[in-house]
Amino acid sequence: MDNLVDIVQNLSKIYIPCGAERGSCDALCKRLQPLFEKVETDALGNILCLARKGKAGEKRLMLEAHIDEVALVVSEVDDEGFVRVTSPYGMDIRSVASKVMTVHGRRPVLGVMSSVPPHLKSAAKDSEPLEWDGFVLDVGLDAQKARTLICPGDRVTFSGEPALLMDGRITGRALDNRAGAAVVLRAVQLLKRRPIACELWALLSVQEEASTKGALTGAYAINPDIAVVVDVSFGRMPGVETHEAAALSGGPMPGMAPILDRELSKRLCRAAEECGVSFQPEVMTGSTGTNAAAVQRARSGVRTALLSVPLLNMHTSGEVAALSDIEDAARVIARFAETL
Amino acid sequence: MLTAIRTLAMLPGVSGHEDAVRAEILARAGALADRAYTDACGNVLAFKKGRKRAESRVLLAAHMDEVGFVVSHVEENGFLRFLTAGGIETYVLPGARVLVGDARLPGVICARPVHLLPKDEKRLPPKLSELFIYIGADSAEKVRKAGIGPGDDAVFDGGFSTFGDGFFTSKALDDRAGCALLLELMKADLEYDIYFAFHALEEEGLRGAYGAAFAIKPDIAVVVEATTAADISVVTPEKRACALRRGPVLSFLDGRTLYDRALYERAARIADENGIPWQPKTLVAGGNDAGALQTVGEGARVLAVSLPCRYLHTASCVMHESDVANTARLLRLICDDFGGIKNA
Numbered sequence: 001m002d003n004l005v006d007i008v009q010n011l012s013k014i015y016i017p018c019g020a021e022r023g024s025c026d027a028l029c030k031r032l033q034p035l036f037e038k039v040e041t042d043a044l045g046n047i048l049c050l051a052r053k054g055k056a057g058e059k060r061l062m063l064e065a066h067i068d069e070v071a072l073v074v075s076e077v078d079d080e081g082f083v084r085v086t087s088p089y090g091m092d093i094r095s096v097a098s099k100v101m102t103v104h105g106r107r108p109v110l111g112v113m114s115s116v117p118p119h120l121k122s123a124a125k126d127s128e129p130l131e132w133d134g135f136v137l138d139v140g141l142d143a144q145k146a147r148t149l150i151c152p153g154d155r156v157t158f159s160g161e162p163a164l165l166m167d168g169r170i171t172g173r174a175l176d177n178r179a180g181a182a183v184v185l186r187a188v189q190l191l192k193r194r195p196i197a198c199e200l201w202a203l204l205s206v207q208e209e210a211s212t213k214g215a216l217t218g219a220y221a222i223n224p225d226i227a228v229v230v231d232v233s234f235g236r237m238p239g240v241e242t243h244e245a246a247a248l249s250g251g252p253m254p255g256m257a258p259i260l261d262r263e264l265s266k267r268l269c270r271a272a273e274e275c276g277v278s279f280q281p282e283v284m285t286g287s288t289g290t291n292a293a294a295v296q297r298a299r300s301g302v303r304t305a306l307l308s309v310p311l312l313n314m315h316t317s318g319e320v321a322a323l324s325d326i327e328d329a330a331r332v333i334a335r336f337a338e339t340l
Numbered sequence: 341m342l343t344a345i346r347t348l349a350m351l352p353g354v355s356g357h358e359d360a361v362r363a364e365i366l367a368r369a370g371a372l373a374d375r376a377y378t379d380a381c382g383n384v385l386a387f388k389k390g391r392k393r394a395e396s397r398v399l400l401a402a403h404m405d406e407v408g409f410v411v412s413h414v415e416e417n418g419f420l421r422f423l424t425a426g427g428i429e430t431y432v433l434p435g436a437r438v439l440v441g442d443a444r445l446p447g448v449i450c451a452r453p454v455h456l457l458p459k460d461e462k463r464l465p466p467k468l469s470e471l472f473i474y475i476g477a478d479s480a481e482k483v484r485k486a487g488i489g490p491g492d493d494a495v496f497d498g499g500f501s502t503f504g505d506g507f508f509t510s511k512a513l514d515d516r517a518g519c520a521l522l523l524e525l526m527k528a529d530l531e532y533d534i535y536f537a538f539h540a541l542e543e544e545g546l547r548g549a550y551g552a553a554f555a556i557k558p559d560i561a562v563v564v565e566a567t568t569a570a571d572i573s574v575v576t577p578e579k580r581a582c583a584l585r586r587g588p589v590l591s592f593l594d595g596r597t598l599y600d601r602a603l604y605e606r607a608a609r610i611a612d613e614n615g616i617p618w619q620p621k622t623l624v625a626g627g628n629d630a631g632a633l634q635t636v637g638e639g640a641r642v643l644a645v646s647l648p649c650r651y652l653h654t655a656s657c658v659m660h661e662s663d664v665a666n667t668a669r670l671l672r673l674i675c676d677d678f679g680g681i682k683n684a
Contacts, residue, residue: 080573092454093463095434098654100501100509110503112656114572115432129463130431136574138650138658140504160499163437163446165476166486171437171448238419239452239470247417249478289455312474314455316435318448320474 004327007185008170011178012162017071017104017155018089018209021045025067025206035188036202046218047204051188054199061337062201062224062302063187064215065180065231066208066291069173070315072096072132072156074103081143082136083111085156089209093130095316101137102159105150110159111139158317168323169248175319177208179309179326180230183252186330191337198226198340208291215291219298226264226303226340228333229292232321233282233308246280246310249322252329253282255306259296260288264305271335277328282308307333341524341664342508346500348516352439354408354493355425355544358382361404365519365538372526373536381551382540386526387533394532396684398675399558399640400525401549401629402518402565403542406511407653409438409473409494414480419450419472422494426543431465432654440475441492447475498655506661507584513657514566515542517647521564521668528672532679542629546596549629553636559684560603560641561633562674564667566657567591567646568626581625582648584660587617588667591644596627597634600641603678607643610673616666621646641684645671 010031016024022045029047032039038050047067054060072085083103087093097115102108114136137156139146162172184202191200201222205214208231219227233253234245246253254268272279287293288306296304307329312320353361362384369376369386376386384404407426414420420440434451450473451466473494477483496511503509522536535556539548553561571583582589588611591597592604611618621644630642647667650658678684 078573082573090454092434092451094431094451094454094466097429098432098651098656099435100498100656110501112503112509112651112658114574115429115651115654116570116575127464130465131463134574136572138504138507138572140507140658140660142505145505158435165446165448165474167476167478167482169474169476171446234453234456236417237450237452237474238415238417238472240456244456247478312450312453313435313448314453316451318435318437318450320448320450320476 004186004323008178008182008323008326009162011181012172012174015102015104015157016068017157018068019207020104020155021068021206035185042217042221044214044217045206046214048218048221049202051200051202052196058198059225059340060199061340062203062219062222062227063184063333064203064205064227064229064291064295065184066177066214067181067204068206068209069157070209074150074152074154074156076152077143077146077150079143081141081146083139083150084136085132087132090315092315093132096135099317100159101156103139103150103154103156105154107149109139109149111137113137169320170323171318171320173317173319175321176232176311176314179232179311179321182326183230183309183329186327187333190330190334194338196337198337200337205291212291212294215294216298219295219302223299224302227295229290229295229304229306230329231290231308232311232314235310235312237312246282248310249324250280251278252325252332253280253308253310255282255284255288255308257284257288260292260306261303264303268305268307268332268336271339272332275331275335277332341520342661344520344523345517348519349500349510349512352444352495353404353406354495355405355541357493358404358540365404368523369526379551379555381548383548383552384538385552385555386536388526388530390530390532390534390679392532394679395682396559397535397557398678399535399537399556399561400522401537401539401552401561401563401633402522403515403539403548403629404519405540405543406495407543411488411490411492413490414483416480418477418479418483419474422473426653428653430468430471433471434466436655437497438473438494439497440473440494441488443487445475445486445488446497447473447494450474496655507658509656509658511655511657513649513659514652517566517659517664518564521671524668525671525675531676534675534679539629546629546632549632550636553633553640557637558640560678563628563630563644564671565628565644565646566649566652567621568652569648569650579623581623582619582621584648584650585662586619587663588670589619589621589646589648591621593624594621594627595625596631597642599643603641603643607645607674610677611670614673616670
């Protein structure tokens with residue numbers, strides 16, 4: 001894992017469906033070993049990575065990014081061999097029709113999510129909400145054969161590999177939050193060559209899309225003094241207003257929210273200024289919708305900052321991020337760590 | 341056969357801009373037929389001599405164009421507004437990958453994130469006016485410099501995959517699979533002279549077919565199409581129209597055409613006599629170039645022999661290999677039979 005494009009692409013090629021991460025995480029652990037002193041997993045499947053052992057009196061810094069991706073869950077294989085699904089993790093129902101998907105069954109099974117063509121649709125349909133029980137995944141198998149490969153509970157993800165657009169944009173599934181994971185790994189990479197005075201951990205957590213479960217136990221285990229959570233947030237496009245989103249390639253988004261540590265938020269902004277990185281503050285209330293909410297309340301509480309990467313098409317097969325935002329976020333975090 | 345379908349399906353050819361498909365088909369037809377040429381509509385027309393002179397002028401027709409997108413406006417921030425060429429449901433679009441313009445720049449169709457939608461819109465199909473193509477450029481100037489502007493078109497970029505037991509999926513199987521079947525027929529040692537037409541502009545009002553019919557003046561026109569199959573378990577049986585793995589689909593009636601009853605029965609009999617499975621299209625829906633071919637000049641007797649296809653007009657049309665093989669067999673027999681019909 002050398003340059004940034006490779007880091008992002010390699011991460012987003014892996015399928016890590018929410019709640020069924022273990023197999024993929026085990027494989028990922030092996031690939032992370034060269035970058036870290038120690039890589040281990042916990043009961044939920046989180047990947048806990050020690051980058052630098054601290055000396056006595058030094059603070060412990062944890063960089064966190066969730067590694068799971070939105071997925072559907074198989075509810076049954078029906079008598080005609082089509083796969084019925086439920087959606088517990090927030091996949092965008094408006095984006096699934098006709099997409100190629102993979103069932104992570106006994107072996108990976110490719111399928112196409114159904115759609116009803118215009119020839120057969122009534123005009124009234126456009127104003128009717130889409131329902132998950134109106135879709136089936138077409139795996140091209142009869143019921144008996146499909147049932148030998150696919151069971152209720154198996155996860156279904158979008159299929160396919162990332163691609164580069166012009167001007168350093170990357171598109172693909174699961175950039176939420178492989179973009180964040182790439183920021184963490186890149187920051188660790190940058191810090192390898194720099195003197196720091198803190199213990200440094202990376203937590204690649206599971207089950208974020210199932211209401212931030214992994215980060216809670218991961219943060220408990222690492223027990224940091226300070227945490228920086230890295231996730232994606234909304235990218236600007238027509239119809240998405242300036243105040244609710246940030247421009248792609250406009251720089252990372254330091255979070256400002258009641259649950260986030262004010263001083264650390266300011267330090268992130270200062271770190272950005274010090275490395276000449278433009279940034280786009282993101283002001284929120286409530287949980288922030290990220291793992292910051294889980295990390296902040298681990299043990300007796302953790303001082304937590306949040307840095308996000310702007311993303312288009314969140315929770316669809318075609319998420320888009322700017323590589324420059326990922327690189328810049330990593331530089332900001334590396335600078336932040338240097339000043340601790 | 342699958343390789344031929346794949347090659348044709350991967351080419352870009354939005355209605356009115358079929359150039360890449362036309363060039364490929366013209367090259368292949370030129371090598372296989374006695375005559376192959378293009379006309380003002382953008383059709384490829386071809387003639388292949390058989391062992392005998394035909395009693396009637398028989399035309400086999402498929403269309404080259406595919407549904408796609410046309411850039412209508414470039415926003416200041418580089419996002420592209422677009423129209424659809426042909427009928428495309430908006431709910432197959434968010435997150436879809438496309439290739440834009442002659443340079444085939446990769447892009448993605450963007451919609452507002454579901455998280456930011458009001459509750460009552462979270463599950464509604466998006467409006468076309470809320471969807472944009474994003475190519476990575478963040479200003480109108482960069483889009484212009486990339487050579488993209490209003491009028492440029494875009495096609496789905498989904499790739500070609502086989503899956504399950506003999507199924508395959510790709511964009512544009514409607515109707516590149518039909519085109520591939522026609523080219524396959526051209527390779528055969530045909531009994532009678534046959535005319536072939538590869539139409540432009542089917543998805544935009546059957547316009548290529550009108551021109552082709554005027555030039556060829558067929559007595560009998562057989563349209564080789566991809567027709568909608570809704571044989572999925574969430575659709576009730578009476579609305580399924582036809583099904584994959586049950587062989588070629590013969591239409592007696594669709595949204596545009598009352599087909600020639602005698603040709604329909606003749607094709608069915610040929611299939612039965614040769615043990616080829618076939619099925620009627622059981623829903624009056626859709627329409628194809630037969631609607632045009634039937635009424636040009638003095639008119640023609642028309643038949644449609646179609647490949648059943650799921651998820652038509654999306655990036656992931658689905659067909660089955662057995663239907664391709666059975667349709668190819670039936671078409672060959674039809675050619676060798678229809679050419680002998682006198683006074684058609």
